[in-house]
Amino acid sequence: xxxxxxxNNKKAFISFITCGDPNLxxxxxxxxxMEKGGVDLIELGIPFSDPTAEGPVIQGANIRAxxxxxxxxxxxxxxxxxxxxxxxxxxxxxxxxxxxSYGIERxxxxxxxxxxxxxxxxxxxxxxxAEFSEIxxxxxxxxxSLIAPTSEDRISNIAKDAKGFIYLxxxxxxxxxxxxxxxxxxxxxxxxxxxxxxPVAVGFGISTPxxxxxxxxxCDGIIIxxxxxxxxxxxxxxxxxxxxxxxxxVKEAILNT
Amino acid sequence: xxxxxFGIHGGQYIPETLMNAVIELEEAYNHYKDDPEFNRxxxxxxxxxxxxxxxxxxxxxxxxxLSGAKIYLKREDLNHTGSHxxxxxxxxxxxxxxxxxxxxxxxxxxxxxxxATATAAALFGLECEVFMGEEDTKRQALNVxxxxxxxxxxxxxxxxxxxxxxxxxxxxxxxxxRISDTHYVLGSVMGPHPFPTIVRDFQAVISKxxxxxxxxxxxxLPDAVLACVGGGSNAIGAFYNFINDEGVRLIGCEAAGRGxxxxxxxxxxxxxxxxxxxxMKSYFCQDEYGQxxxxxSISAGLDYPGVGPEHAYLRDIxxxxxxxxxxxxxxxxxxxxxxxxxxxxxxxxxxxxxxAIKLAPTMDKEQIMVINISGRGDKDCAAIxxxxxxxxxx
Numbered sequence: 001x002x003x004x005x006x007x008n009n010k011k012a013f014i015s016f017i018t019c020g021d022p023n024l025x026x027x028x029x030x031x032x033x034m035e036k037g038g039v040d041l042i043e044l045g046i047p048f049s050d051p052t053a054e055g056p057v058i059q060g061a062n063i064r065a066x067x068x069x070x071x072x073x074x075x076x077x078x079x080x081x082x083x084x085x086x087x088x089x090x091x092x093x094x095x096x097x098x099x100x101s102y103g104i105e106r107x108x109x110x111x112x113x114x115x116x117x118x119x120x121x122x123x124x125x126x127x128x129x130a131e132f133s134e135i136x137x138x139x140x141x142x143x144x145s146l147i148a149p150t151s152e153d154r155i156s157n158i159a160k161d162a163k164g165f166i167y168l169x170x171x172x173x174x175x176x177x178x179x180x181x182x183x184x185x186x187x188x189x190x191x192x193x194x195x196x197x198x199p200v201a202v203g204f205g206i207s208t209p210x211x212x213x214x215x216x217x218x219c220d221g222i223i224i225x226x227x228x229x230x231x232x233x234x235x236x237x238x239x240x241x242x243x244x245x246x247x248x249x250v251k252e253a254i255l256n257t
Numbered sequence: 258x259x260x261x262x263f264g265i266h267g268g269q270y271i272p273e274t275l276m277n278a279v280i281e282l283e284e285a286y287n288h289y290k291d292d293p294e295f296n297r298x299x300x301x302x303x304x305x306x307x308x309x310x311x312x313x314x315x316x317x318x319x320x321x322x323l324s325g326a327k328i329y330l331k332r333e334d335l336n337h338t339g340s341h342x343x344x345x346x347x348x349x350x351x352x353x354x355x356x357x358x359x360x361x362x363x364x365x366x367x368x369x370x371x372x373a374t375a376t377a378a379a380l381f382g383l384e385c386e387v388f389m390g391e392e393d394t395k396r397q398a399l400n401v402x403x404x405x406x407x408x409x410x411x412x413x414x415x416x417x418x419x420x421x422x423x424x425x426x427x428x429x430x431x432x433x434x435r436i437s438d439t440h441y442v443l444g445s446v447m448g449p450h451p452f453p454t455i456v457r458d459f460q461a462v463i464s465k466x467x468x469x470x471x472x473x474x475x476x477x478l479p480d481a482v483l484a485c486v487g488g489g490s491n492a493i494g495a496f497y498n499f500i501n502d503e504g505v506r507l508i509g510c511e512a513a514g515r516g517x518x519x520x521x522x523x524x525x526x527x528x529x530x531x532x533x534x535x536x537m538k539s540y541f542c543q544d545e546y547g548q549x550x551x552x553x554s555i556s557a558g559l560d561y562p563g564v565g566p567e568h569a570y571l572r573d574i575x576x577x578x579x580x581x582x583x584x585x586x587x588x589x590x591x592x593x594x595x596x597x598x599x600x601x602x603x604x605x606x607x608x609x610x611x612x613a614i615k616l617a618p619t620m621d622k623e624q625i626m627v628i629n630i631s632g633r634g635d636k637d638c639a640a641i642x643x644x645x646x647x648x649x650x651x
Contacts, residue, residue: 050423050534053272053430056416072546097549098546100532100533101532101545123536125272127260150274169273172434173274
């Protein structure tokens with residue numbers, strides 16, 4: 001299985017949750033519920049003490065998860081348990097130091113062994129990625145590249161070297177829900193297309209089924225994080241049915257466009 | 258491409274959103290750093306506004322009292338705004354102005370860098386927003402007032418440990434959301450390339466002056482230069498022009514807090530390990546899973562879990578030494594210098610004074626030691642009084 005499978009013949013819906021928020025048992029249930037609700041790929045956040053690319057909602061999830069004693073090893077164990085029950089591709093989303101301190105090779109090999117398909121590190125740009133991506137390439141893990149509204153002349157280099165799918169950051173700033181997205185997504189996607197055929201998924205700021213449907217017309221998939229994490233923050237261990245209903249509504253909105 | 262490595266340290270570990278901003282900054286800096294007009298303006302600001310060159314003062318009483326090395330104090334505390342921070346800020350504000358930026362943001366720990374940035378913003382007519390850990394806004398309330406007086410907006414950062422590292426994180430987040438008109442005036446030799454190089458170059462005036470002044474007064478170079486290290490800007494400034502002078506010992510004094518065998522410490526060199534955070538690869542205080550440790554020091558300016566990449570490199574190659582100094586030792590040194598020389602040093606700089614008190618007696622009378630007094634201690638008086646059990650109102 002590869003991350004690109006999520007985009008086969010459809011607009012992909014990618015969801016994000018932070019592992020261990022509110023606890024790892026609930027994370028397992030949430031993964032199953034999200035797949036059932038129609039999600040095509042799941043980003044599993046490994047919490048970091050200082051998540052500099054996150055807005056307040058996901059920062060809160062990181063703090064809650066770490067306060068329960070979640071560690072990288074416990075998350076690997078959780079994935080090992082739940083992976084056989086899931087059919088969608090899974091990618092880790094965390095920060096460089098979490099991977100670096102574990103040992104990059106050890107982290108990537110363990111990720112592959114437990115059945116992960118990709119890794120997203122928002123604080124590792126094109127210039128610094130070789131240290132991480134070379135081992136990923138060897139282990140069959142897609143090292144996902146990000147492109148931002150400010151990338152401009154950097155787009156071609158990033159796109160040509162990208163694996164799996166491209167994570168297009170919709171807006172300036174950090175993760176979190178936005179009422180409007182003003183970036184010309186279509187123009188950036190077009191520029192990416194000039195350089196690569198791999199799918200483009202848009203994330204940052206998408207929070208409603210309507211936004212998801214609208215943005216998905218301009219790209220190959222959409223990513224929702226903060227809107228789901230907010231539901232988990234509100235309902236905690238009881239959040240599973242609420243998250244299921246939400247992802248189902250997003251999936252239907254995308255299908256109906 | 259070169260991305261600012263010091264040995265294995267440094268680099269540019271930042272979100273893609275910021276990459277073109279740091280590339281633009283690097284290009285602008287490379288253009289202006291050798292520009293005669295830029296340097297003329299900066300030198301004029303240093304001399305006419307900041308009060309440079311700062312004095313190299315012979316601490317005769319301290320020298321006699323410790324009866325070892327001949328001790329000189331580099332008086333960065335006498336600069337406008339009361340610390341070395343103004344050197345970097347004037348350079349970066351001038352650069353921001355040349356780049357057409359109309360707004361500056363900054364992080365601050367003790368408030369010295371925030372005050373310096375607010376000062377330069379007032380002078381240059383730039384909008385200014387400073388991010389400061391909520392805990393630090395309480396420890397350094399006077400500096401918060403000064404920044405507001407100077408026209409800056411102060412944002413109290415409540416996330417994480419609500420100290421310097423969280424202020425840096427929040428300033429980075431803010432920069433990510435507003436780039437086109439905004440320059441991030443990073444206050445130390447840390448963060449992504451080109452900041453460690455830019456800040457070092459603007460602070461290098463300290464060692465340039467020490468060298469000239471020491472040669473003039475003593476006819477030779479110092480045997481040891483001591484400076485406190487948080488991120489490490491005053492230390493790299495005091496070290497830089499001596500790096501190729503192998504005979505000059507370079508000693509960085511970091512904050513051990515309640516001791517390096519406790520969890521309440523900020524001594525990165527003594528207790529940290531290699532990691533990647535705040536845009537750079539360097540040493541960081543962290544747990545076995547790479548979670549950044551909540552650090553502690555009585556000094557808000559040294560209360561940071563990392564250290565600048567060039568210091569990490571200087572330690573790797575054995576060119577500089579780094580020693581931990583506890584709160585107790587720093588407070589004793591704060592009182593010692595006040596009593597002995599009539600100079601109240603910042604609690605940050607007191608860490609360097611504390612090591613000098615230990616080291617000077619082991620050196621010969623012919624040897625020369627320079628201590629960088631990076632800032633003045635007025636801001637710390639209330640906190641030190643509290644440390645001694647005396648509650649005074651500011």
